[in-house]
Amino acid sequence: MARIKLQDIHKHYGSGANAFHALRGVSLEMHSGEFVALLGPSGSGKTTLLRAIAGLESINSGCIQIGDDLVAAPGRHVLPERRNVGVVFQSHALWPHMTVFDNVLFPLRESGLSAAQASPRVMEALAQVDLQALARRTPGELSGGQKQRVALARAMVARPRVILFDEPLASLDVELRRDMMRHIDQMRSTQSSMVYVTHNQEEALALADRVVVLSEGCIEQVDTPIRLCREPQTEMVARFVGAGNLLPARRISAAQGGLAEVALGDYHFAARDTSAGSTQTELRLCLAPTAFVVAAPNAPGLSVLVEHVFFQGSSYAVDAVLQGALAVPLSLVLPFEAQPRRGDVLRLQVRDAWVMPEARGTSQLI
Amino acid sequence: MARIKLQDIHKHYGSGANAFHALRGVSLEMHSGEFVALLGPSGSGKTTLLRAIAGLESINSGCIQIGDDLVAAPGRHVLPERRNVGVVFQSHALWPHMTVFDNVLFPLRESGLSAAQASPRVMEALAQVDLQALARRTPGELSGGQKQRVALARAMVARPRVILFDEPLASLDVELRRDMMRHIDQMRSTQSSMVYVTHNQEEALALADRVVVLSEGCIEQVDTPIRLCREPQTEMVARFVGAGNLLPARRISAAQGGLAEVALGDYHFAARDTSAGSTQTELRLCLAPTAFVVAAPNAPGLSVLVEHVFFQGSSYAVDAVLQGALAVPLSLVLPFEAQPRRGDVLRLQVRDAWVMPEARGTSQLI
Amino acid sequence: AVSGNLSLYTSQPERDARGTIEAFNALYPNVKVNVFRSGTTEVLNRLRTEIAAGSPRADVLLIADAISMEALKADGRLLRMTHLNTQQIPARYFDNERTYIGTKLISTGLVVNSKAPFKPKSWKDLLNPALKGQIVMPSPLYSGAAAIIVGAWSRTPDLGWPFIEGLKANKAIAVKGNGAVLQQVATGEKMVGVLVDFMAFNAAAKGSPVEFITPKEGLTYVTEPAAILNTASNLPAAQAFVSFLVSPQGQKFSTTLGYFPLQGNITPPAGYPKVESLRFLPMDADALLKGAEADRKRFSDIFGG
Amino acid sequence: MSGSRAPAQERWLLWLALAFLAVFSLLPAAYLALQMGLALLGPTRQAVLATLMSPDAWRASQHTLEVGLGGATLALIYGLVFALFVSLTPARPRQWLVFAFVVQALLPPQVVALAWTQLWLPLKNTLIAQGWDSWQAISNPLQSREGIILLLGIHYAPLVFLTVRAGLLNLSPEVIEAARVCGASPRSILRRVILPLVLPALVAGGALAFVSCIGNFGIPAFLGIPGDYLVLPTLIYRELSGFGPAAIPSALVLSALVAVLAALGMGVQRVFLRCGSSEVIATRLKVPPFHLGRWQTPVAMGLTLWVSLLLLAPLLALLAKSVSPGLGIALTWANLSLEHYSYVLLHNDATLRAFVNSVSLSVGSALVLAVVSLFLAYQMAYRRNVLLRRLMPWIEVPYVIPGVVLAIAMILLYLKPLPLLGWSFYNTLWIIFFAYLARFLTIQLRPVLSGFMQMPREMLEAAEVFGGSFVSRMWHIVVPLILPSVTAGALLVMLLSLNELTVSALLWATGTETLGVLVFGLEQGGESAAASAVGILSIVITLLCMLLASRLGRRLPEGVLPWRA
C-alpha cells in the first residue's frame, strides 16, 4: 500500500537528432490502494511509463517516489529487484520449466521466506484466482486465460506495494477477458496500489478508479471513468475514449444550469456545457454513439444515411453519414427495435450532447 | 459466385483407437453470394471444415460441391489450386519477400494473366482496402491491420467462387476490428460466396447472413443472426451466442400467439414460446443480459445482489446473483441511469424472455 | 614399342613421383602413367579394397617397405619379374623369387639438432639420461620403414627389446611419420630423432640446424621396392617401368632426388657419404618380415599408441 | 493423413528424392551395415572378434568416450559462458567476438593442432633461456589426453555457442524481467530461470559436440599418437596400416562402435528434448539485460584478446612456416622466402588442379545438396512424409563414421563398371563427389528442416490456395522463403568439403587431386613449408568465401550466416 508520485518525468530513446521522446514531462499522484488505468493509443508511452515505475527502464529526468522511497531521481536508480513491485506482463511471462506452484513461489523464496512459510501463501494466492487444482501443472499445460491468472497470482503473492499491469488481457479471447476482469476486480481488495496499462478503453473504464489518458508522451486528461466519457476535455479523449462523434455546431444561448441550447443546421437541442457563460457561437459538440434516438420521418432532427449495419445481439452498431451540407460520418448505436438497414435514411434526435471546452493548445502540453 | 453443398462430412485425425473425430457428419447448403459464419468454441472443428472446403485437408467421407463441381468425394480430391477459392488466414500469411503489390498480383499471375492485364485489377483490389499508397512496401513494413487488409485484397483479387476466412480478426486490436469489419462488409458486393470462421459471436452476428453454430464437430443450429439471438434452440447456443442466462421456471399457461405466461418464484411474466401448445410445467428460460429493467424496490420482480460492476461508457455490465432459493449467477447489462454499485440489491423486471425448446438429445447429433 | 596406360600406385613423396615419371617418359614417351600417390597406408588400403571388390587397378606398386610386399606375395598377387637384369644389384635388395625388387637405398639413422646438449654417436647413446625427453622416432605402427628399424633393433644382440624399453624409459616418443620427426628436431622441440637419410640431408642443405649421424652399430635401410601385380593390364609397360627404375639411368636419376643408389658404382648425391662406407645393422630379411606382426604388437605394448 | 493429398507433380519429385536418398545416402550406409554383419558372421569372424576384444579396442573405446565426454563438456562450458556473455551483457566488440569465435571452428582441425603444438616451442625456449634447463626434457603438454580434450573442446565450442545463442535470442525478455521484479538477483536469475530455459539448446549443442569429438581424427592423430593416447578413429587407421588380412572387416566393426557411441549421444539429446518444454516465443531479446558493472570492460577486453589469439595464432604460425626458408631457421625479414608459394603455384600443376577440383567439388555438392534438401525437407516437414522421417537416422551414418571407412565403402560400391551402362565412376571426380553427397547431406538437411519448421505453415498453404502449379509455387514462394536456411547449410557444406581429407585420400586419382590430399602429400614428403603455403592459400579462399557471403548476407534475414553477430 503506497502512494506513488511521479514528477515531471522525461524519457527519450536514442540521443542527439535521432532521440525519440517517449515521455515528455509526466506528473501524476496516486493514492494508496488506488486503481489507476493508463490509457492511450499505441506508441503513446504507456509501457515506457510503467517500466519506469518498475525500474526496468531508467528515466532521463524527473523523479519517482513509491511510498516514502525515492526510487528514481537524477543520479539515482533503484534496481527493479529492490522496488517491491509486482508486474503482470502482456505475454504472461511465466517460466515454462517451473510448475504453477513454483512460479508463484518464486517471489516469496527470493524475498527470503522458507518453503514452509511460503507454501500456504502460495496456495492462498492460487485460491484467489481459482487455480489451486492446477498447482502441479506446468504453464505449457494451461490455457491462455489460466496462464494469465497464474501471472496475477505471482504478481500479488508477495504483497508488493504496487502491482503493475501491462495490457494483461490483450492476447486473450473476448470471452476470457470478462472472466479475467472479474479476477482483477477481486484483487482490488488487497493492500496494493495498481497501475493498469491498456489501449482498450473498455477495460480502463470498467476497472479503474481513475483513468490517465496519454497521448504522445503527455497526459491529456486524468479523471474518473464516468467523467472521462461524459465530459472529455480534448478531442483526442472524446474520440479515443468514448468513440464520440465530434461535430461543429452553433450556440444559440449561453449555458444555464449546465445546459446550453445549440443547433446543428436547423435542428436545435440542449447540450451539457460547463464553460460558465461563454458566448462564443462556434463550438464543437461531442455526441456519443448512444446519444441518438430514432424519430418520426417528419419530426425535427438529423437525417442520416446508413452505410454499414452490424447486428450486436440486442442492438445495432451503425455507420452513417449526416445528410446535408455537413456530410460527416457518424457512428451510432441503435436499439434492436430500430432495425436499420443499409441504404436507409433515418431521422435522429439527440438525447445527450456535450460542448467541448475551448481548445487548449497542445503546444502548452508539449 | 457459387452454391456450396456439404454432405455428411466426416473427418478424423489419426486412426484406430487414437482417432480424433473433428467433424462428425456435417451437412450444409449455402446459396450463391451468401455470407455464412461458422461459429463455435475452440476445438469445435471450424478450421477443419474450412480447410476441407479449401482442399487443404482431405475428408474421410461425405462430399463437397462448389458450384457444379464435385471437389471432394470418396476417392476424389481436387487440389486447392484447382478449386478457385480465396482464403484469408488468421496470421495473414503474406509472403514477406514480396511487396504488397506482388502479394496481390500472385493469384492473378498464377491464373495466367499477363502483368499488363493484371496490374489494374491489383490496384483496384488494393483500392477496395484503401491501400493503393502502400503497394510498394513489403509486409514487414505494415501494421497488423494493414497486413490483414492486404490478405483480404489477395483473397478477392482473382474473384474466386468462394472466399474463406479463418478468424481474420482474432489477432487484431479492438479498434482495428471494426475497421476491418467495414472492409469485409464492403467485399460482400463482389460476386463471391463467403465462409467466415470465428469463435467471436460479435463478428458472426455483425457480418453474416446466416450463422452456423458448431460444437464438437456437429452443427447445433443454422439461422440468421437475429433468430440465433432471440430463439436459440439449444443451451449451448443460448449461452455461447447470446451470453444468455438460463433459468428453470414454471409455466403458468400454454403459449398463445407466441407468448406464454411463466413464473420465476412468485414473479410472473410473459415469455416468447414457439412450442405450440406444450403444457409441460417445468421449462428453461433464456434471459438475455439486456432483457432486464430496474424496478422500484417493492414492485414485482426479481431481487439480485450485485457482485461486480463494470462501467461500459454508456451502460454497466453487472455480475449479480439471484436472491432466494434459486441462487444462480446472472449477467446483466443495465443502463447508465441505473448506477449500480457492488453490494446493492436491485429489483429487476424481465422485459423479454424465451422459452427454450424441449431438449433435443445430443446423442441424436453424434 | 611400349605404349598405352600404366597405373602406378606409390607412396613416394609428391615431388619424387612426378620426377620419376618424367624421367621414365623421356625414354618411353608413349606410355601414359596414371599415378595414385598417398601414404603407404592409404595406397595399400586402396589396393586391398580393390582386390576385395575383385578388380585391382594397379599395374605397378612402388612403396616404402618390403613387409607389405611380403603380404601381397603371400596372397599370390605379385608377378615374378623374370625379365629383370639384376646382375649389378646386391642380392639382399631383391626378393629371391623376384616378386619385388628394391629401387633405392634409404637408410635410417639419427638426426641431431645443433643445439643438442649431447651428440649421440650410437643407438645406445639414446639411453643417455642427458637426452631424457629429447628423442622422437616414427612409429612402426604407422610407418613401414619404422617397422624395419624396430625389427632390426630387436634382433641386434647388443640392443634387443631392452633397448626399446630403455627408449621408452628415457621418455622417447613415437610420432606418425618421418615428416613429423624432422619437424620436431629441426625446430628444436626435440633434440634427437630417428630419421631417414634424405630428409636430413635435404634439410641441412637448406640451412636447417640439423645433422645426420650414422650410429656406430650401423644403419637400417629400406629399399622402396617395386612390384608388378599379376593382374596388370599393361604388362609390357609395367615391365619397362620397373626395369627403368633399377637400370643405371633410373638409379642415376634417383640420386638427383637425393637418394643413395643401390649399386656402389653410381655416385651418390653430393654431400652424401659413399655407399660402400655405409655400415648396416645385420638384418635377416626373412625373419624380419615374418616377425613384423609380433614386433608391432610388442612395440605397441611398450609404447602404447 | 495429409500426405494423401500430395499432387501428382509432387509425387514424382518425392520418388526422385527417395531415389537420391537410396542411391547416395542409404546405399553406402546399408552397404556398410551389411559388410559389418558379414564381417561379424563370415569367415573373418575370429579376427574381428579378436580385434573387438583386444585390449587396444577397449582402451581406444574408453579413450574415445573420455575425449568425447571431456571435449563435449569443455565445449559446453566454454561455449555456454561465451554465449551468455555475448548475448546477455553489452559485450563489445560483439561482431568481432562472434566472428573470431565461430571462424576458428571452420579451420581444418589438423592445421589448428599443428599450429598449437608449434606455439609450445617458443614458450619452452624462453623458459630455457631464463635458466629453467629442466624444461628441456618436458614434452609438449598438449600431447596428452588433456591436450586433446582441450583442443577438441575449443574447436567445437562454437557448435554449442551457436545453438545456445539462438536459444538465448529466442528468450522472451519479459521472462527475465519478471524474475527481476520478483526480487531475484542476476545470479539467481541465471541459475533458476535462464539456464533451465536454454537447457534443450545446450543439450543439443552438447550432443553435436560429442558426436563431432568422437569422430575427429585430425586432433587425436596429431596429439594422441606421440602422447600414446589411442582413440577409435586412430585405432581404425592403425589397423588399416597394419594391413593384416582382417583389417577392413575389423575397421568396419570398429567404426560401427563409433556409430553406436554417436547414436548414444544423439539419444540423450532426444530424451532431453522430449522433457524440455518447447514454447515458441515471438519477441526477441534486443537489449542485453545484464551488466557486469566494473567487470564488464575488463572481461570484454580479456575475451577479445583470447579469441583473437585463438584465431590468429594458428594462422600466424602457419603463415610463418610457409614463408620460412627452412625448418628450424629463425625467420627474419631478410630471409623471408616466397619459394614455397612459387613452388606450389608455378611448379606443381597438381596445385592448380587441386584448387579447381576442390572448389568444383565443394560448390557442386553444396548446390546439389541444397536442391535435394529443399525437396526432402519440404516432404518431411510440410507434407509430413512418414517414410522419409523414419529414414532420417540413416542419413547421419555416412557423417559419423570415419572418412576412410566411408571411402572403402565407396570403392567397394563403385569400382566395378555399372551394370548395363558398362562404365565406372572409379578414378573420376564423380566418386569423390558421391562420397561428399553422402557425407554432408545431414549437414545441409538440418538447417533446412528447421527452417521449414519455423516457417508458418499458412504461408505455404496460401501458396497452395492461390498458386497455379507446383513448379511456380516452389519457385516464387518456397524457394525465396527457405533460401536463408538453404544458404546457411550450403555454406557449411562448402567449407567442410573444401578442406576435406580423409575421404578423398583414398578416392583420388591422377587429375582428381583435392586440396586436402595435396597438403597431406606435401606434409608426408617432409615439405611442410609447402604444405603450409597451400594451407594458407586455402584459408584465404575460405575467408574470401565468407566475406563474399557476408556481403550477400546483408540482404538475407538475421541468423543466416553463423559468424554474424
Ligand SMILES: Nc1ncnc2c1ncn2[C@@H]1O[C@H](COP(=O)(O)OP(=O)(O)OP(=O)(O)O)[C@@H](O)[C@H]1O
Ligand atoms: N527501446 C526503444 N528504443 C527506441 N524507441 C522505443 C523503445 N521502446 C519504445 N520506443 C518508442 O517509444 C514510444 C512509446 O513506446 P511504448 O512502448 O511506451 O508505447 P505504448 O504506449 O506502450 O504502445 P503499445 O500500446 O503499442 O504498447 C513508441 O513510439 C516506441 O516506438
Ligand SMILES: Nc1ncnc2c1ncn2[C@@H]1O[C@H](COP(=O)(O)OP(=O)(O)OP(=O)(O)O)[C@@H](O)[C@H]1O
Ligand atoms: N492435425 C491434427 N491432428 C490431430 N488433431 C487435430 C489436428 N488438427 C486439428 N485437430 C483437432 O481437431 C479438433 C478441431 O480442430 P479445429 O482446428 O478445426 O478447431 P477450431 O474450431 O478451428 O478451433 P480454434 O477456435 O481453436 O481454432 C481439435 O480438437 C484439434 O485438436
Ligand SMILES: [Mg+2]
Ligand atoms: Mg505497450
Ligand SMILES: [Mg+2]
Ligand atoms: Mg481454428
